[in-house]
């Protein structure tokens with residue numbers, strides 16, 4: 001499972017760390033904020049602090065998950081708007097047959113809505129996965145330190 005720093009929330013890259021650090025600490029050391037993530041040899045106060053930090057990270061990951069869902073919902077709404085305007089860009093010609101007219105304003109709006117929808121959906125999905133993994137990691141960590 002991917003590891004995350006309890007202090008800054010960034011993913012801990014073990015490969016990158018092992019070059020400049022002693023072996024026994026390399027797995028718990030965050031190179032982004034230069035702090036240790038080790039929960040061994042902690043006294044009671046430090047242990048409590050560690051616990052709190054993990055809890056805060058779970059809350060943050062939860063917020064991030066909700067935020068990503070907003071992007072996904074927004075993406076879906078734009079997708080529907082895009083499809084609606086795409087349908088509208090089929091206009092009746094002089095003999096009353098609907099023909100696709102790519103130069104019309106409706107098609108222009110459809111393209112913009114669909115493009116924004118794709119961005120929202122992809123970004124939301126990536127963010128959702130990242131938040132989900134983070135939450136899972138910190139929940140596992142919380143169970144381990146108890």
Ligand SMILES: [Zn+2]
Nearest residue numbers: 005008030033
């Ligand atoms: Zn960090």
